[in-house]
Amino acid sequence: MKALFFALLMVLFTIAAYRVSVMIYGKHRRVYTTPVIVSTILVILFLLVFQIPYETYMTGGKWIDELLGPAVVALAYPLYQYRDILKRMLVPVVTGTMVGAVVGISSGLLLSKWAGFSDLIIHSLVPKSVTTPVAMSISESTGGVMPLTAVFVMIAGIGGMLIHPLVMRYSGLTHRIGRGVGMGSASHAIGTAASMERDTLEGSISTIAMVLSAVIVSVLAPGLTLLLL
Amino acid sequence: MYKTAIMIIQIVGLYLIYLAGRGIQNLFDLFIPGSVIGLVLLFILLSLKIVPERFLKEGISFMIRHLPFFFVPATVGVISYAYVFKGKGLLLIVIGLLSTALVMAISGLVTQWMVRRREEA
Numbered sequence: 001m002k003a004l005f006f007a008l009l010m011v012l013f014t015i016a017a018y019r020v021s022v023m024i025y026g027k028h029r030r031v032y033t034t035p036v037i038v039s040t041i042l043v044i045l046f047l048l049v050f051q052i053p054y055e056t057y058m059t060g061g062k063w064i065d066e067l068l069g070p071a072v073v074a075l076a077y078p079l080y081q082y083r084d085i086l087k088r089m090l091v092p093v094v095t096g097t098m099v100g101a102v103v104g105i106s107s108g109l110l111l112s113k114w115a116g117f118s119d120l121i122i123h124s125l126v127p128k129s130v131t132t133p134v135a136m137s138i139s140e141s142t143g144g145v146m147p148l149t150a151v152f153v154m155i156a157g158i159g160g161m162l163i164h165p166l167v168m169r170y171s172g173l174t175h176r177i178g179r180g181v182g183m184g185s186a187s188h189a190i191g192t193a194a195s196m197e198r199d200t201l202e203g204s205i206s207t208i209a210m211v212l213s214a215v216i217v218s219v220l221a222p223g224l225t226l227l228l229l
Numbered sequence: 230m231y232k233t234a235i236m237i238i239q240i241v242g243l244y245l246i247y248l249a250g251r252g253i254q255n256l257f258d259l260f261i262p263g264s265v266i267g268l269v270l271l272f273i274l275l276s277l278k279i280v281p282e283r284f285l286k287e288g289i290s291f292m293i294r295h296l297p298f299f300f301v302p303a304t305v306g307v308i309s310y311a312y313v314f315k316g317k318g319l320l321l322i323v324i325g326l327l328s329t330a331l332v333m334a335i336s337g338l339v340t341q342w343m344v345r346r347r348e349e350a
Contacts, residue, residue: 057302
């Protein structure tokens with residue numbers, strides 16, 4: 001009974017931290033005030049102050065974790081909403097996203113392999129370009145560590161958002177559809193948010209690329225990893 | 230109250246689709262996560278109009294709007310792995326950024342090239 005109460009308390013605290021983070025983001029819209037970052041920091045501080053080990057926190061946290069599955073399933077809806085653009089641009093968008101998936105998996109894998117990192121770290125890094133819940137499921141099924149994957153996903157997302165003006169300028173990426181595919185394939189939801197602020201067509205394409213990329217990477221990652229590692 | 234109840238039922242619906250995805254994953258011993266199989270399943274159900282949009286709309290909007298919330302517990306887990314990014318581990322951040330830039334440029338340019346060729350044709 002006491003354990004159940006404690007687990008519930010952890011869930012309530014996570015909800016509180018999330019609500020505070022959304023409020024902060026509403027007032028100060030910056031890359032580093034993204035709700036995931038702020039709520040994660042708040043929860044970590046709380047655990048450190050009250051000296052609660054992560055495993056104990058997860059007695060409640062796992063209930064929230066369990067809802068990641070249906071959250072990923074929900075992403076079918078934007079894909080369905082934009083099915084008309086998708087139909088018209090199917091070949092270029094799917095091809096670009098597929099090439100992006102292969103580039104993302106192989107460059108991440110080979111660079112970290114050459115740098116001499118352990119398989120555990122490499123498996124956690126490989127799915128970094130796709131949205132967190134999917135990346136974590138991929139990482140889990142290929143032998144990576146979910147929290148570590150979450151950090152790499154943040155590096156791809158926030159990093160991509162910070163460097164995209166530079167990348168686009170030097171590579172000559174100017175077309176709205178191309179930009180959308182680049183942002184969605186490389187920086188998932190964070191990239192999509194940045195695209196959406198610039199242009200709704202770019203943003204919609206980015207949403208499509210993000211969801212497609214999640215599907216493509218989860219199909220390709222296990223095989224490519226076996227091949228290259 | 231009524232709206233909340235509808236939303237919860239819809240989220241349960243999404244959860245059932247997710248479970249179906251996991252079932253398929255286990256049945257065929259697939260590497261593709263059950264959640265992604267569930268995503269494809271829902272896309273097919275919506276496209277074939279087997280499940281009308283309005284049956285799940287509120288639940289879906291809720292889950293997507295609060296997507297970041299659902300991965301907070303997992304990201305908090307980084308406290309157990311902070312040591313990975315010490316010293317040589319900093320290189321991982323560079324690798325992550327480099328790989329991200331490559332994905333963005335190459336996937337974007339391939340698409341741009343194909344779209345422009347169609348526009349000219």
